[in-house]
Amino acid sequence: MSRSVVATAYGGPEVLSIVSTDPGEPGEGEVLLKVEAAGVNPIDWKSYTGTYGTDPSKLPIRLGQEAAGTVLRVGPGVEGIVPGDDVIAYRAPGAYSEQLVVRATATVHKPALLTWEKAGGLLLAGVTAMHTVVATRIGPGDTVLVHGAAGGVGSMVVQIARARGARVVGTASLVNHEYLMDIGAIPVVYGPGLAARVREHARSGVTAAIDTVGTAEALDTSVALVPDRQRIATIANFAHGAVLRVLLLGSGPGADPGTEIRAKARQQLVDLVVAGRLDVRLAGTYHFADAAKAHRAGIAGHARGKMILRP
Ligand SMILES: NC(=O)c1ccc[n+]([C@@H]2O[C@H](COP(=O)([O-])OP(=O)(O)OC[C@H]3O[C@@H](n4cnc5c(N)ncnc54)[C@H](OP(=O)(O)O)[C@@H]3O)[C@@H](O)[C@H]2O)c1
Incomplete structure (x- = not known):
């Protein structure tokens, strides 16, 4: 049996519990992992706080989307992965578990230089960031505005854009x-007067903008500064983004899931880490029993890096 963190009801982090579950055996194309670290992401609390509805038939809700761990067993048809390999997995639904079956194609090998904690927090934010950078065609000569540049996704957007030769202006407190x-962005504070502050650092114009925050301020400022709306992307406010006709990236009606870009991004992110171009900032590591504490810190909206859960 394996212990997992689940939400037993809809509400705040007080609904989280640890339960015993049978992880099952890996089927065709699957591997069974001994999880060492699971990344904490906003989607984890959004799944039980009502953002996606409150359908009682979905309870209890398994939590977690990304994990790092060691392969215990491989199912039929799996090539290139053997028991004992250390891997990072995304998508890994139910990642807040001691043991977890995932698709082999959702994994990449973990480089030894990456700690379990950093590996557990790399992929969800990383593939999302890669999607935004590829979709807005960021490269040398660009000046990019990143809203929420110190956040999980935003900090990866900054580093990937820098690795592609762009200048980056980032908002943060x-x-x-x-x-x-430290990660190569010019910082500006968000809040009233944002567009003017950004212009001071972008005399020849802002060519692309990535919104990881979802405020009207972030999107309206992007539209005021960037001439081409196909070079503005939001991952956090599809309603306002649709009105402004900017790129909506992720899952949801009218959004581009970027399936191929995101699948390819897993290995690209690991390669950037190995090349010293990308790092994961950690805000804290929590035991499964303290998952609610980690979620409360995340919900407050200003965590200074990724929070990680360990069994
Ligand atoms: N569509 C997708 O595929 C996808 C994928 C991943 C995440 N998301 C969504 O993207 C959002 C960000 O996720 P994350 O993991 O990066 O979150 P996070 O790590 O919690 O980062 C949030 C950041 O937002 C900043 N912030 C808070 N209030 C702000 C404001 N009023 N204006 C500007 N910045 C503000 C904070 O910066 P300071 O602390 O400096 O204030 C913080 O760094 C979430 O809504 C998440 O659900 C979407």
């Missing part, structure tokens, strides 16, 4: 400005 400079 003051406490995160030193971190933004």
Whole structure:
């Protein structure tokens, strides 16, 4: 048996419990992992706080979307992975588990230089960031505005855009400005007057913008500064983004899921880490029993890096 963190009802983080489950055996094309670290992402609490509805038939809700761990067993038809391999997995539904069956195609090998914690927090934010950068065609000569640049996704957008030769102006609260400079972005505070502050650092114009925050301010400022709306993307406010006719990236009505870009991104992210171009900032590591504490910190909206759960 394997212990897992689940939501037993809809509500706040107090609905989280640890239950015993049978992880099952890996079927065709699947592997069974011993999970060492699972990344915490906003989708985890959105799944039980009502963002996606409150259908009682979906309870209990398994939590977690990404994990790093060691392969215990492989199912039929799996090539290139053997028991004992250390891997990172996304999509890994139910990742807040001691043991977990995932699709072999959802995994990449974990480089030894990446800790379990950083590996567990790399892929969900990373593939999303890669999708935004590819969809908006960011490259040398661009000046990119990243909203929420110190966040899980935003910090990866900054680093990937920098690795592609772009200049980056990133919004964050003051406490995160030193971190933004460390990863190569010019920091500006968000709030009234944002467009003017960004212009000061982008005399020859802003060519693309990525919104990871979802405020009207982030999207309206992007539209005011970037001439081509096909070079503005949001991952966090599809309703307002649709009105403004910018790119909507992710899952949801009218959004581009970027399936191929995201699948390819897993290995590209690992390669960037190995090349020293990408790092995962960690805000804290919590035991499964403290998952609610981690979620409360995430819901507050200003975590300074990825939060990680360990069994
Ligand atoms: N569509 C997709 O495929 C997809 C995938 C992943 C995530 N998402 C969504 O994207 C969003 C971000 O996810 P994440 O994991 O990056 O979250 P996160 O790590 O919690 O980052 C949130 C960031 O937002 C910043 N922030 C808070 N209030 C702000 C404001 N009013 N204006 C500007 N910035 C503000 C914070 O910066 P400071 O602390 O400096 O204030 C923080 O760095 C979530 O809504 C998530 O559900 C969508």
